[in-house]
Amino acid sequence: MPVFDSFLTTIQHAGVLKTREQRVLFLVLPQVNLLDLAGPAQVFDAAARLGMPYRLIFCAHRPEVCSAQGLSFAHLQPLEPIQPDDLVIVPGLKLGSEKSRRGFWDPSIIHWLRQAYDGGSPIASVCTGAFALGEAGLLDGRRCTTHWASLAALQEHYPRARVLDSALFVQDRRVTTSAGIASGIDMALSLLEQRHGPLFTAQVARYLVVYVRRNGSQSQDSIYLQYRTHLDPAVHQAQDYLINHITGSISLQTLADTVHLSVRSLTRSFKEATGLTPVQYHQRLQLELATTFLHDPGLSIEEVAHKCGFEDARHFRRLWQRTFGVPPSVSRSIHNIS
Incomplete structure (x- = not known):
């Protein structure tokens, strides 16, 4: 990709791009939604293909997990210790009824998330993955969001959270939450932009044949995609x-x-x-x-x-x-x- 090579050279000289390996850990929960997992994973995989030293790790509290769509995942990594530079992403999942959620959260998952945050790692969720963050107490006093159909439930279960609607994704300090399903791609691109700037992020978005959508007062388009x-x-x-x-x-x-x-x-x-x-x-x-x-x-x-x-x-x-x-x-x- 000769055009991208020039991009990379230009912004490396500005010190915008990080060159040290960074791990992205995906917490694969039971009944995970496939696109919630695959979307952000594809973004960081594309970033790695285009020169950024990302390493993707898929971990769970047990080696095999079945998705909400019936596809099973095997040979998942254990919940290993988190390093401060790691990025933790929690994809959404099918939560089911209130009755079925009783005892749903394995204590090891909640403990792992709390340790990751206390250790300095940024944590992000897609869709209903925000409920896992809520269980870990990471939404208390924070602005956050989730799938539109689960906004009321998120606020009800975690009353100390400041749940926002009509938002693609919301970042409050080191915790980022995103709305439903495909918005996980938008959130992942936003996280990528914070690390490497809009130039590189636009190239990743173009590689994936998606548009960069932003929140708030940020520009909604990039010149590299327009x-x-x-x-x-x-x-x-x-x-x-x-x-x-x-x-x-x-x-x-x-x-x-x-x-x-x-x-x-x-x-x-x-x-x-x-x-x-x-x-x-x-x-x-x-x-x-x-x-x-x-x-x-x-x-x-x-x-x-x-x-x-x-x-x-x-x-x-x-x-x-x-x-x-x-x-x-x-x-x-x-x-x-x-």
Whole structure:
């Protein structure tokens, strides 16, 4: 993936990506929902395939577990000790009736989750996996969510939790909870973005052929996923070239030669396919890269501008303000980037 190689090189230089191996431990509970487990697992597996040193571990309090859909899992790892850098994910499960839930939670599971959190590990749940976190006392005083059909039950069973509806996922300190089923993918991408920035996360999402959906005031789209729904192969090729040379100074003639079109034909086709000119698209790529560099409080606005390919920091500031309505320094403050 030559385009991705350039992504990785660019943001590694910024210190955004972590290179030390990180474990992602999935707690596989009885009656686990397949997509709740498979969705986030696929996200971190894709991240590993694209260069991040993730190791996925599937563990349970017994070696064999049957899913809610009837597929059985065997040779699961035991509930081994958790390290502070580990990420623990609890997929959702079929809880059944109130009567059937009595004595449902094995004490070893609850103890393991409490130990993981007390040891400093971030913990996330998908769908009804939030109930396991509630049993471990990890939702007390925290904002959280679950599947829409289980919101009332979650609040009833764990009255000290602050249960939110209409949320894809909610993060409160080191505990993240997500809504039903497919939202586990959104949550996993969000966790990935916190670790590695939007540039890498957008590449993972594109690899998985999904869109990045975010919560709250965050931007709902990424430039690396926008403007790619057209079917013009030459424009796709031009977009890939621009992405691969985000920080470079590229002439329209060079870009046109790359895709074997005239400057006029390329400009017309690009505008028809994306609604932007090649120059506008390139500038938006640079601004998106700038949001990643702004996470580093050690970089000044001038240094951010230079790293994104702007020869003049004043041009960067003007372009940022015209696009977002405020200077980059204010954006950094508003979104708590620094």
